[in-house]
Structure formats: structure tokens, C-alpha cells
Amino acid sequence: MDLKTPPEEILFRDEVRSFLADSLTEEICSAGRRTTSVFADPAIAMQWQGILHRKGWAAPHWPKEYGGTGWSVSQRAIFAEELIHAEAPPLIPMGLQMCGPCLIGYGTQEQKDYYLPRILNGEHFWCQGYSEPGSGSDLASLKTMAVSDGDDYIVNGTKIWTTYAHHANYMFALVRTSKEGKPQSGITFLLIDMNTPGIKVDPIIGLDEIPEQCQVFFDDVRVPKKNRIGDENDGWSVAKYLLMFERGGIEYGPGLRVRMARLKQLAEARGDVSDILRHKMADCETEILSLEFTEKRIKSALSSGQNPGALASMTKILGTELQQRTSELMVELLGIEALVWQPDAIEAGANVPMYAPEHSLVAMPSYLNARACSIYGGSNEIQRGIIAKAVLGL
Numbered sequence: 001m002d003l004k005t006p007p008e009e010i011l012f013r014d015e016v017r018s019f020l021a022d023s024l025t026e027e028i029c030s031a032g033r034r035t036t037s038v039f040a041d042p043a044i045a046m047q048w049q050g051i052l053h054r055k056g057w058a059a060p061h062w063p064k065e066y067g068g069t070g071w072s073v074s075q076r077a078i079f080a081e082e083l084i085h086a087e088a089p090p091l092i093p094m095g096l097q098m099c100g101p102c103l104i105g106y107g108t109q110e111q112k113d114y115y116l117p118r119i120l121n122g123e124h125f126w127c128q129g130y131s132e133p134g135s136g137s138d139l140a141s142l143k144t145m146a147v148s149d150g151d152d153y154i155v156n157g158t159k160i161w162t163t164y165a166h167h168a169n170y171m172f173a174l175v176r177t178s179k180e181g182k183p184q185s186g187i188t189f190l191l192i193d194m195n196t197p198g199i200k201v202d203p204i205i206g207l208d209e210i211p212e213q214c215q216v217f218f219d220d221v222r223v224p225k226k227n228r229i230g231d232e233n234d235g236w237s238v239a240k241y242l243l244m245f246e247r248g249g250i251e252y253g254p255g256l257r258v259r260m261a262r263l264k265q266l267a268e269a270r271g272d273v274s275d276i277l278r279h280k281m282a283d284c285e286t287e288i289l290s291l292e293f294t295e296k297r298i299k300s301a302l303s304s305g306q307n308p309g310a311l312a313s314m315t316k317i318l319g320t321e322l323q324q325r326t327s328e329l330m331v332e333l334l335g336i337e338a339l340v341w342q343p344d345a346i347e348a349g350a351n352v353p354m355y356a357p358e359h360s361l362v363a364m365p366s367y368l369n370a371r372a373c374s375i376y377g378g379s380n381e382i383q384r385g386i387i388a389k390a391v392l393g394l
């Protein structure tokens, strides 16, 4: 593994920096700073996606022929790092990171031609309809039923924890089309227009008072068979393919390093930090550094065409635990100041007087929201199970 930065990468970083300096408005950056979740405010995130799309940079990881950039693994990592440094809000991942790559891998030409440009330009806002009450980690037990009726399926059932279903106009969903054989072999992957009659969306209010996730109900919802990705009863293969994009390729290190730097800056400015807290911060910083090196190893393996394998599970566990720890340290450092609860003042575009500095108002909602990151994308217990089997052979 070569740790020296080649000159062409330095030039590329400069190009990205100068684009970001020119195109990120204060309104967009402020929404980035105030984002207390992995999901930014939808209106601002889509505005930012529009700017990136016009530059041709909305989907760096897609093949060039479908509107991607054709960048190398290193260039994509540089771009991701610079976005974090510039305080850009994260883009909504369901279309660009999940459904898009899945359509590229499994969609028909007609499906690719129709959906991919609309994912890129933001006309379609996607949500992910996998989990159900009672079917989360054990996803293959899902029960939402799709019964064949001529050229359509009739869908009945419910999905839960569907992020931003109340903003989405499309859902990619796993439904049951057969109860025969293994549970995995009776599942089909469907694209569902959220404006179809029979769909009801109930937002769920989170600990941080933000309605991010929803429960979605399907009551005799008619979905054309041409909206199926892959074969009937072969949705599990499509879902597993998509999971590689959901879990793989996430780099936690750069974001954590920026958070740690902010924590240290604040600690320095306050000057009254206990030895115990200093110790915890040093411990956390050391682990962030070792995670970054592991991620560099993965990047190096990806550049030479290898698969990260169970390392992706390891970085998911470490990355999310460190996200939780840094959010805890921030609350601990701010003490009583972190208790000022004013979620309306940190909404994107809010014009409400703040009763504490912005970083204090952001600290507690971020801490509460970070409880979820060891659950979604495959819980950390499930990732530990993968490591136990794939690495330790248990």
C-alpha cells in the first residue's frame, strides 16, 4: 500500500475544493452544519444534488455511461473528504446510492432509461421499503404480499422505519410472491409509485422530535409487473446486490476526524476540561486514527479490484460506535449547555433567535439520533455475527 499522494490527486483535490468554494452557498452549508442525522433536510439536500448534477458530479460511483464521473476509488474518496470539510449536507442515499446501482446491475434497458436520469436530476425521490414489524434483521421473513393479477400485482401489507417515505414519490420494496420453499426464494423486488391509490404513510416521531422514519400501509395497491426488477421470486438476489452498495464504500474516518477536531477546538476554547474527559477524547482520537488506516487499506484493496469482505462489517461497527462516542463526548463537554432544546431554531432556513450557540443546539439531537446508527444498515450485532462466521470460522 502506497501512502504517498500522487501529483494528479493533489490537482484533483484543488479542482474539487475550488468547485465547492464557488458553489456551496451559506444557506446550504448552514444546513450541513445543522444536520443532526445521516439524512439532511430533504429540500436542501435536493437543492445541493441539483447543483452537483449540473456539474455531472451527483453520482461519482455510477459508470460514466449512466451519468457517473468515471473517477477512480481514490478520486471518489477525495471528493467525499472535501464535501465533509466544506460542511456540505449529505445527499439522500436511497436513489443515488441504493436504487440507482441496483437498476444499473439488474434493470432492463427500458427501466434504466426511464429511472436513472430521474434519480440523478432529483425528479424521483426514493425510499427503501424493506423492514416490516417483526422483519428487520430477519428480513427474509417479510410478509407484505404481492398477488399476480394480469399485468399487475396487488400488494397488501405494511413496511416500517421507511426513511423519508413522507417525502418520497417512489419506493423500492421487497414483497412476498410465494410462500413455498425457503423464505428467501419467495421474494420479489418492486418499484412502487407512492401516489398509487391504497398507500397510506404515517410518519414516526423520533427521540429528537424529527419525523424521519415512517410506517407505510398497502391496501390493495396495484403495481404494474413492468415495475419488477429481476425475476419474480428472485428479489433476494437483487436485495443482496443492493446491500453491497448500502453497506460497502462508506468511509467513516474523514467525518469522524472533522468531528474530533471540532471537539478539541471547543475544549480548548472552554479550558475547563477534566482529566477524565481529556483521557476519553484522546482514546477516541486514537481509535479514529486506526479506523482511518483500516479504511485506507480497504480503499487500496478496492483499487486493485479486491472485495473488502468482512472488513466492511468491522468498519461499520467501529465507525458507528465512534459516531456515538463523539456525540456523547460533545454532550459531556458542553454539560448543561447541551440541554437547551430548540429543534425549530436549527431547522434548515429557520429564522428563530437561538438561546445557545448553534453547536450546542445541534449536540443533543445529534447524540439522540446517533443511537440509531448501530441499528440501521444491518445492526452491529448482525455485523459481529458476520465477522464471527466469515473471519473467525465460529
Ligand SMILES: Cc1cc2nc3c(=O)[nH]c(=O)nc-3n(C[C@H](O)[C@H](O)[C@H](O)COP(=O)(O)OP(=O)(O)OC[C@H]3O[C@@H](n4cnc5c(N)ncnc54)[C@H](O)[C@@H]3O)c2cc1C
Residues within 6 Å of the ligand: 127, 128, 129, 130, 131, 132, 134, 135, 136, 137, 138, 160, 161, 162, 163, 213, 372, 375, 376, 377, 378, 379, 380, 381, 382, 385
Ligand atoms: C434510523 C433508522 C432508519 C431506517 N431506515 C430504514 C429504511 O429506510 N428502510 C427500511 O426498510 N428499514 C429501515 N430501517 C430499519 C432497519 O433496517 C432495522 O431497524 C434493522 O434491520 C433492525 O431490525 P429491527 O428494528 O426489526 O430489530 P430486530 O431485528 O428485531 O433486532 C432487535 C435486536 O436484536 C438483535 N438481533 C436480531 N437478530 C440477531 C441475531 N441473529 N444475532 C444477534 N443479535 C440479533 C438486533 O441487533 C437488535 O439489537 C431503519 C432503522 C433505523 C433505526
